Structures are given as structure tokens and as C-alpha cells.
């Protein structure tokens with residue numbers, strides 16, 4: 222697919238070699254020398270890719286990236302400079318850059334990026350514009366998140382296994398995708414498996430595949446996810462919930478790159494990179510003997526801990542606006558006013574379900590909103606969170622103490638997706654007391670989450 226490439230170069234001499242390489246491949250190229258003209262060209266030339274030198278005069282790379290993300294036609298921006306610092310790279314990528322190149326530009330590297338960009342576009346199909354948001358961009362500029370971006374930038378190009386930790390809804394899967402996107406494996410598949418979503422006895426077959434007749438129902442050979450990932454990235458979510466037998470097999474892949482399909486003796490090799498995630502206290506599981514310590518050490522070569530949302534209040538406004546913009550692009554109706562009292566209420570909320578919960582609350586409110594302004598009542602947050610009254614709360618007759626207790630426990634469990642440690646903390650009671658309350662109210666017989 223031919224691209225339309227906008228080069229934003231500091232002076233006329235620099236880009237010529239890259240420019241002629243691009244033209245030789247049949248791409249349309251336009252060269253400008255400052256970022257302000259480049260902004261105009263976003264609309265006039267409608268590039269598919271921009272190669273932006275961040276030292277050119279005019280608006281900052283950051284601002285340019287923001288404008289590009291709102292351009293009428295989807296465009297990827299590659300930022301470049303001589304001797305970039307980790308900060309340059311990370312901040313460009315965090316702000317939505319497709320990649321970062323070092324000067325002097327290698328024409329072959331630019332061509333590879335153009336190819337990758339058009340391949341990803343094709344793969345994304347119609348969803349191309351929104352997929353960049355969904356799969357790539359992490360929103361947040363709190364110190365905790367910047368530290369996360371920094372680690373992503375350092376670890377992405379390596380082969381190391383990565384263990385992602387953090388409460389439910391903190392963005393572990395997004396980070397796994399970002400690691401993949403910024404690695405040399407980006408052209409290969411990213412395959413995500415939620416280890417708790419697959420029945421325990423089928424997890425092995427799901428990952429390693431099986432041969433015909435290896436168990437009831439195995440009517441043909443089946444490729445597992447390891448093979449599907451090829452040389453890409455395999456993201457294993459909820460790794461803390463797997464059985465020791467499964468962990469032993471996983472350990473072998475991590476150590477020797479070897480596995481065999483269920484029911485087969487033939488050894489297969491995997492070159493996929495493993496990124497695993499858990500919201501559990503893995504150390505406690507290791508101590509109890511529920512999680513193999515050798516696998517634990519293998520996985521945590523590099524560990525990234527996602528901070529809970531309540532510890533990065535400064536990100537709440539950014540995230541809320543991000544989700545509002547996304548809701549608007551889906552509903553086609555802009556709800557883009559976030560009054561200070563609504564922002565305050567969002568910032569004061571505890572967010573036991575973290576970013577996912579905020580995402581749901583804001584999206585729901587955007588759908589319910591009648592005008593362009595987000596209304597506090599549409600957020601569905603409990604009034605107790607800010608001490609105010611919320612007519613949006615359910616109006617029910619007085620509850621007995623018992624009913625209130627049950628409702629409270631249930632609500633918190635649902636909001637934490639059944640994460641008891643987190644629920645106990647939100648309720649400010651011990652884990653043991655929570656367990657007793659769960660039994661008392663028969664909540665253990667109920668599916669939460």
C-alpha cells in the first residue's frame with residue numbers, strides 16, 4: 222500500500238536520502254521545515270505517516286502528536302532526533318508516537334517503519350483509528366505512570382520475561398501491549414490468554430495445543446496459543462491462578478523454549494516472549510506452596526507494578542477526558558465539559574476497580590448525558606464518596622443493618638471483580654472478617670465479578 226509521508230526536517234539538506242528512498246518505493250512525500258506548517262499539512266496533504274524531527278521550530282512534538290491524533294484521517298507519527306534521551310523516547314511514545322528514530326536517519330529503517338505502519342493499518346481495517354487508542358496509548362502523567370513508561374521503554378527491546386503486577390483494572394494488559402508494540406516483535410502476533418477464563422483442564426491444550434484423540438472431544442489436531450504467537454508476545458493474564466502442574470510446563474518453556482502438545486511426544490520449540498500478569502500476592506502463594514518459586518523467579522526478571530488509581534489522583538482528570546473523547550467518537554455526540562465539581566467527585570472516589578471502573582463510570586455518564594456537560598448524577602457514584610447528596614442513587618426504603626451489610630459487601634466485591642484482598646481494604650476490615658461476612662450472607666454461593 223502506497224503511503225503519503227510528511228517529513229518535518231530542520232533544513233533542506235537532511236532528508237534527501239530518505240526522501241528519495243521513499244519516492245523510489247512509490248510513496249508520496251512532502252517535506253516541510255517547521256512544525257506549524259506541518260500542522261497545516263496534516264489537513265492539506267493528509268499524510269498516512271509523519272516523520273517529525275523534534276528539534277524543528279514551531280509547536281512542540283507533544284502538541285503536534287495531540288493534533289495528529291485528532292486529524293481528520295488516521296496518521297501515525299514517528300519522532301526523531303540525534304542522541305535521544307530515554308525521556309525523549311518515552312514521552313514521545315507515551316504521547317502516542319508510533320515509534321522513535323535516532324538521527325542520522327537510516328533510509329532502510331524508515332522504509333521498514335512505513336511498511337509496518339501500513340501493515341498495522343490493514344490489520345486494523347476500519348478500526349484503525351481507534352485501535353491505536355485501544356491497544357497502544359496509555360494515559361496518565363503521574364510520577365508512578367512515568368516510571369512505568371520508563372521501564373516499558375527499557376525492557377521492550379530485550380528478550381526478558383516480564384511480570385506485571387497491580388490491582389484489577391490498573392492497565393496490565395495495556396502495558397503488555399505497549400511492551401509488544403515497542404519491541405522488535407511488533408510485526409509478529411500479540412496473543413493474550415486469560416488463564417482463569419479457560420477451564421483448568423483445558424488450559425494446557427489451549428496453550429500448547431493437542432493431537433487428535435488425546436482427550437474426549439479432541440477430534441482433530443489443534444495448534445496452541447504458543448504456536449499462534451510465533452515470534453511475537455504471549456500475554457498470560459492471571460498467572461497466579463494456575464495449577465502447579467501447569468506451572469511446571471510453563472517453566473520448561475521459559476527455560477528451554479520447549480513444550481509438547483497434549484497427547485504428543487514430539488517436542489516443539491517456542492520463540493515467543495512471555496509477559497505474565499497477576500493481581501495476587503504471589504510471594505504469599507509461593508510461601509503456601511501454590512506457586513512454584515522457580516517459576517516465580519523466572520517470571521519476575523523484570524517486574525512492573527501498576528499503581529492503583531487512588532494513588533495517582535492527578536491522572537483521573539486526564540483519563541476521564543480520554544474516555545469522554547472515546548465515547549464521543551463512538552456515539553458521535555460530544556460530551557466534553559467536565560465541570561470542576563464533577564472532576565472533584567471523580568478525584569475523591571476510591572476507585573476499587575481502578576481505571577476500568579472509571580472508564581465504565583465515565584462512558585455510562587457520557588451516554589446518559591443530555592447536553593455536552595457531564596453531570597455528577599450520571600456517574601453512578603455513591604453520595605458517601607464526597608459527602609454530598611446524589612439524587613442518582615437508588616432510592617430504597619430503609620434497610621435493616623443486616624441487609625445494609627450484605628449490600629455493602631456485595632457491592633464492593635462486584636466493584637473489585639471479586640478481589641477479596643482489595644475488597645477487605647476498601648471496607649477497612651480484615652481479610653478474615655470479610656470471609657466470615659461472605660459466608661454469613663451466602664455470597665460465596667453467588668458468582669461475583
Ligand SMILES: Nc1ncnc2c1ncn2[C@@H]1O[C@H](COP(=O)(O)OP(=O)(O)OP(=O)(O)O)[C@@H](O)[C@H]1O
Nearest residue numbers: 359360361388389390391392393394395576577580
Ligand atoms: N493508563 C491507562 N490509559 C488508558 N486506558 C487505560 C489505562 N489503564 C487501563 N485502561 C483501560 O482500563 C481497562 C482495564 O485495563 P486492563 O485490562 O489493561 O487492566 P488489567 O490490569 O489487565 O485488569 P485485570 O487484572 O482485571 O485483567 C481497559 O479498558 C483499558 O483500556
